[in-house]
Amino acid sequence: MAMTEETPTPTDFLKRVEFRETALLSFVTSAIIEPAYEQVQREFGIIRAEYMLLLCLSHYPILSARDVSILTGRPKNSISRAVHRMLALGHIARARSASDGRQDHLSITPSGREMHAKIMSTVLSHQEVTLISLTADERRTLISLLDKVTCQAVGAGT
Amino acid sequence: MAMTEETPTPTDFLKRVEFRETALLSFVTSAIIEPAYEQVQREFGIIRAEYMLLLCLSHYPILSARDVSILTGRPKNSISRAVHRMLALGHIARARSASDGRQDHLSITPSGREMHAKIMSTVLSHQEVTLISLTADERRTLISLLDKVTCQAVGAGT
């Protein structure tokens, strides 16, 4: 009856919000990451902290749990859980540091690399679908802007 | 002893990751949102879904819970919980729709507007601190790029 149902759209909403940059950043980030990690969890049974661990170790040969925590910004208990599960699945290896009995030397195994490759391509494909409307030039611009922000943000945090 | 401790930095890590746009977007978004909502929760006792509800209602006079769910992309049970708490705190009002007995007509109250104003300024200040290194021009560029992405993304989703 009352067909004057003007249900507002997310796009319209994003234009009204007081902190537009934040809203847009959050929206785009979620549009990539949420479906990507949902798929990764469904298909590979790997949760986010676990993948971030694999991701870190695929780029640095040896890291401690603390390093991973710093690199990813996740709390160390999350990393600790991830380490245990990835150890159990054989995706990483762990050895006590000889020089410091507190630290662990973590490294990725071949099966971990395989898993990383699969997950990476999943995330990449979601990224490409979401950012498809940007030209190569625009993507470079986006990266350089975000880069500028992160360099300053990290510097200020220290 | 082994002072060759080259603990890698998040900034360096961001340059190596295979999906750089996603990593940067996620990093910047988190840098704004996480501390902002942590502060909001600590100071005002309002959690994220609750604030998103207030935010929606501060921009549209009447919405149903379903509308809020669509606008924010959050599942309807999260919105439902938020509605109950905001009702209890007097930040929103609810009335059954006359035309459709299933829907609720939600609206924000003066106290809800006050709360929204406080939270908004908190989020805004975190946004400004994080994006401080961008010029006005660069911010416009960033917005337009993200805008382009969201318009296309929403269109494709429909």
Added chain:
DNA sequence: GTCATTTAGTTCCGCGTGGAACTTATTCTC
């Protein structure tokens, strides 16, 4: 060398989250 302090990693616990099933109301079909 001994004791206090700091640090890496783990365990514990409470909470926000979201999928799924459920209830109630509306709409569609015949």
Added chain:
DNA sequence: GAGAATAAGTTCCACGCGGAACTAAATGAC
């Protein structure tokens, strides 16, 4: 108009998350 299908909102439950307290190891002070 009766029954099926859809839709709005709620409740239930399992899970990932992160702060806080804890253990073990190393470092600093004296």
